[in-house]
Amino acid sequence: MAAPKNSAPPLLRPQASVMLSRVAHSLYWMSRYIERAENLARLLDVNLQLMLDFQGFTTTAVEEHWGSILLSSGDEKLFAEHYPHADSRSVTEFFAFDPRNPNSILSSVYSARENARMIRDQISLEMWETINELYLYLHDRTSDEVWATGAAEFFNNIKRSAHLFQGLTAATYSRNEGWEFLQFGRFLERADKTTRILDVKYHILLPNATDVGGAVDTAQWQAVLRSASALEAYRRFYVREILAWKAAEFLIFSDSFPRSLHFCMAEIDDYLRRILGDTGTRPRTEAGRLSRRLLADLQSLTIDDVLQKHGLHEFLVEAQKVLDRIGEEVVQTTMFYPAESELGEQQQQQIQQ
Amino acid sequence: MSILNSHYDSGNFFDEMFIDGTAVRPHYRRLGERLGTLPLKDFDHRRAAVDLAFLRRGVTFTVYHDNAGTERIFPFDLIPRIIPNTEWQRIEAGLVQRITALNLFLDDVYHGQKCLKDKIIPPALVLGAKHFRREFMNFTVPRGIYVHICGTDLIRDHAGNYLVLEDNLRCPSGASYMIENRSAMRRAFPNLFHSYGVRPVESYGDDLVKALLHLAPADRDKPSVVLLTPGVFNSAYFEHCFLARQMGIPIVEGRDLVVRDARVYMRTTAGLVPVDVIYRRIDDDFLDPTVFRKDSMLGVPGLVSAYRAGNVALANSIGTGVADDKVIYAYVPQLIKYYLDQDPILPNVNTYLASEPLDRKFILENIEKLVVKSANEAGGYGMLIGPASTKEECEKFRDQVAANPRNFIAQDPIMLSRSPTWCDGALEGRHIDLRPYILYGDKITVTPGGLTRVALRKGSLVVNSSQGGGSKDTWVLQGDE
Numbered sequence: 001m002a003a004p005k006n007s008a009p010p011l012l013r014p015q016a017s018v019m020l021s022r023v024a025h026s027l028y029w030m031s032r033y034i035e036r037a038e039n040l041a042r043l044l045d046v047n048l049q050l051m052l053d054f055q056g057f058t059t060t061a062v063e064e065h066w067g068s069i070l071l072s073s074g075d076e077k078l079f080a081e082h083y084p085h086a087d088s089r090s091v092t093e094f095f096a097f098d099p100r101n102p103n104s105i106l107s108s109v110y111s112a113r114e115n116a117r118m119i120r121d122q123i124s125l126e127m128w129e130t131i132n133e134l135y136l137y138l139h140d141r142t143s144d145e146v147w148a149t150g151a152a153e154f155f156n157n158i159k160r161s162a163h164l165f166q167g168l169t170a171a172t173y174s175r176n177e178g179w180e181f182l183q184f185g186r187f188l189e190r191a192d193k194t195t196r197i198l199d200v201k202y203h204i205l206l207p208n209a210t211d212v213g214g215a216v217d218t219a220q221w222q223a224v225l226r227s228a229s230a231l232e233a234y235r236r237f238y239v240r241e242i243l244a245w246k247a248a249e250f251l252i253f254s255d256s257f258p259r260s261l262h263f264c265m266a267e268i269d270d271y272l273r274r275i276l277g278d279t280g281t282r283p284r285t286e287a288g289r290l291s292r293r294l295l296a297d298l299q300s301l302t303i304d305d306v307l308q309k310h311g312l313h314e315f316l317v318e319a320q321k322v323l324d325r326i327g328e329e330v331v332q333t334t335m336f337y338p339a340e341s342e343l344g345e346q347q348q349q350q351i352q353q
Numbered sequence: 354m355s356i357l358n359s360h361y362d363s364g365n366f367f368d369e370m371f372i373d374g375t376a377v378r379p380h381y382r383r384l385g386e387r388l389g390t391l392p393l394k395d396f397d398h399r400r401a402a403v404d405l406a407f408l409r410r411g412v413t414f415t416v417y418h419d420n421a422g423t424e425r426i427f428p429f430d431l432i433p434r435i436i437p438n439t440e441w442q443r444i445e446a447g448l449v450q451r452i453t454a455l456n457l458f459l460d461d462v463y464h465g466q467k468c469l470k471d472k473i474i475p476p477a478l479v480l481g482a483k484h485f486r487r488e489f490m491n492f493t494v495p496r497g498i499y500v501h502i503c504g505t506d507l508i509r510d511h512a513g514n515y516l517v518l519e520d521n522l523r524c525p526s527g528a529s530y531m532i533e534n535r536s537a538m539r540r541a542f543p544n545l546f547h548s549y550g551v552r553p554v555e556s557y558g559d560d561l562v563k564a565l566l567h568l569a570p571a572d573r574d575k576p577s578v579v580l581l582t583p584g585v586f587n588s589a590y591f592e593h594c595f596l597a598r599q600m601g602i603p604i605v606e607g608r609d610l611v612v613r614d615a616r617v618y619m620r621t622t623a624g625l626v627p628v629d630v631i632y633r634r635i636d637d638d639f640l641d642p643t644v645f646r647k648d649s650m651l652g653v654p655g656l657v658s659a660y661r662a663g664n665v666a667l668a669n670s671i672g673t674g675v676a677d678d679k680v681i682y683a684y685v686p687q688l689i690k691y692y693l694d695q696d697p698i699l700p701n702v703n704t705y706l707a708s709e710p711l712d713r714k715f716i717l718e719n720i721e722k723l724v725v726k727s728a729n730e731a732g733g734y735g736m737l738i739g740p741a742s743t744k745e746e747c748e749k750f751r752d753q754v755a756a757n758p759r760n761f762i763a764q765d766p767i768m769l770s771r772s773p774t775w776c777d778g779a780l781e782g783r784h785i786d787l788r789p790y791i792l793y794g795d796k797i798t799v800t801p802g803g804l805t806r807v808a809l810r811k812g813s814l815v816v817n818s819s820q821g822g823g824s825k826d827t828w829v830l831q832g833d834e
Contacts, residue, residue, distance in 0.1 A: 012566060012577075012578060012600075012601065013577040014575075015602065018577075018603065018619070018623075019621050019623070020605060020609050020622075021620045021621060022609050022620075023603075024622050114585070117585055120411070120598075121594045121597040125410070128410075128411065129411075132409060132410070132411050136408065177622060177623075334622050345586075346583065346651050347585070348583075348586050348588070350583040350634070350639065350651070351523070351636060352525075352526035352587070352588055352592075353523055353525045
């Protein structure tokens with residue numbers, strides 16, 4: 001049978017082959033913000049529980065504990081501007097509900113939704129509904145209510161929504177270029193958060209502290225592992241008691257645990273190459289070189305090297321800098337847009353009859 | 354207790370469902386029977402489920418001048434508006450007639466201006482119209498079509514006659530709600546659809562993309578079509594996303610597009626990709642800062658030159674606003690006669706032009722009895738409903754009309770028909786209008802249905818979403834009952 005004559009309208013160009021830079025940008029940030037909210041929820045949840053286990057803590061000890069968490073997040077200055085003391089309530093307020101903190105759970109979820117809204121046509125209905133419901137859940141709650149009814153349930157809901165979102169993304173999003181940006185954003189954020197969770201306890205693992213074992217507060221190291229959802233995985237791997245240096249080793253070097261720095265970095269390196277088309281043995285881009293160097297370190301160094309030669313804190317801070325620069329370069333090369341403050345106003349003015 | 358038990362008062366209005374408040378019109382009979390057996394708590398349950406679904410899915414619109422949370426769901430009433438087939442066929446014929454004449458008018462205005470020479474319409478009204486685009490004189494639009502997407506507002510008077518209230522020929526919105534409302538109703542009352550024979554509206558997306566593809570420059574193998582949105586802060590952003598998804602086309606902002614050598618491209622992660630047809634949802638004024646408003650950040654510099662070169666098509670075309678100007682509206686019946694030599698199937702609302710001395714005198718003397726509208730506003734803004742307004746409001750409009758007569762028209766207030774609507778636990782009559790959607794591609798398609806908007810506030814005649822309006826699903830039947 002002959003093909004039908006060309007009287008029918010032409011076929012539409014399929015969209016799958018094309019990805020707007022702006023869309024890539026939004027996918028990347030949406031993914032990062034969701035991962036950020038989830039990590040924060042876990043960090044807060046674990047540390048609030050830890051505080052319950054140590055009711056006898058002096059005010060100074062409590063303040064020190066939350067202080068180290070603030071310090072590792074890099075938000076200690078912003079916190080000090082708005083809160084007089086670091087205690088369970090104020091730090092939770094700051095990290096969970098404070099819109100003045102651009103990295104709070106609230107800000108992260110709002111930003112994730114704003115990005116999702118901008119690419120509403122690109123993501124599946126299920127992905128959108130999950131983010132939107134999480135937004136509505138947060139929108140309808142005040143911190144007083146959450147505090148009164150129990151924060152654990154609240155954090156649990158945040159985590160579950162984030163997991164649901166990740167699962168639905170895997171189940172409903174096509175494996176195209178957009179997927180690479182989603183995963184790149186997710187692992188970059190996760191790698192960063194893992195270094196920060198670990199950094200909370202860095203002062204216990206100073207270079208000369210070879211005999212730290214006895215001094216380590218096991219409960220606190222358990223908390224560190226739980227903050228990274230790593231306690232059970234750690235136990236399967238090492239079986240025995242929790243040792244500080246082993247916990248650090250696990251969170252930095254494990255090649256199978258999906259939240260370790262090494263594991264995340266391997267994923268980042270893979271997606272980065274695909275996004276930048278930088279697939280040669282010697283990378284052409286700065287981001288490619290940085291990523292390969294850090295990955296090589298994570299593949300070849302030992303925990304002794306890190307503790308003795310680099311210093312744990314210095315090593316983690318250096319890794320954070322590299323992650324920042326990789327993210328920055330991807331944004332610059334694939335999706336740079338100038339920020340326009342008046343844009344929103346003109347968008348509103350457009351008459352829709 | 355069922356929801357029909359409550360006392361229903363039709364008032365002195367044409368009621369869509371009831372005759373004299375008791376007898377049910379034939380095409381509403383089956384709905385009446387269903388509602389008669391539906392327990393109140395079931396009805397409430399379905400209503401809550403529908404509202405929740407809208408919220409979860411983000412079927413929302415944005416309200417201007419409202420700082421308390423900018424997104425709202427469009428209030429939805431579960432009682433559908435039902436139109437029998439015979440009635441619909443007349444509406445359809447009237448709409449096809451009207452859009453045909455309006456396209457001929459636009460073609461004439463931008464070419465020979467015969468209608469001005471033949472004194473069908475005063476030249477000053479056309480040439481001085483706010484949305485007349487002198488720059489596009491003698492420009493031939495792709496396939497000769499100016500208005501590809503049209504949303505015409507219809508109302509029914511006290512006797513049930515359909516009248517045209519206004520033509521929306523620039524960026525008519527609401528088609529997404531027509532489709533979302535239908536899907537909500539299907540979930541709420543699946544069995545009613547079985548027994549009724551309701552014509553589907555879901556073909557709208559397909560028809561729209563076909564109409565857009567029809568415009569693509571002839572030499573393009575697989576044309577790329579995009580929807581150009583002002584962005585996420587626009588009140589109709591949900592709709593833009595919805596339609597783009599229905600059609601499977603990318604949604605772009607002005608900053609995503611760039612013009613090189615009079616061709617439009619979108620910026621992608623893999624470089625520039627050509628664009629052939631743009632369904633634009635931004636005003637003419639903002640399309641291209643090098644031609645229209647210089648401060649526009651929503652448009653694309655050079656877009657107009659690419660359009661002029663025939664390398665990209667726009668829907669709707671530039672300059673269509675001259676034909677939905679409310680002053681020009683008054684002349685549409687004459688234009689239908691002039692271009693088609695037919696009598697209008699759907700009449701206008703009786704309209705007075707402030708630009709005409711006799712009419713102006715009448716308006717100024719009777720302003721408190723009339724509905725006064727500014728010529729180029731949309732969304733229920735810039736409007737006075739005399740009988741429902743204070744002395745001060747009338748005075749203010751009187752001054753405005755006297756100062757700038759070209760910019761105003763007045764109409765007899767129409768007692769819009771009412772439809773039973775669920776209001777705070779009882780069924781009450783509320784005023785409604787109807788916006789059907791007309792697509793002009795290789796043929797003219799009127800989607801069987803449309804958006805029925807309802808003024809939820811008691812006694813209100815303003816149905817716009819920005820002014821406390823809601824919506825209903827609109828059922829066009831296969832048969833007459």
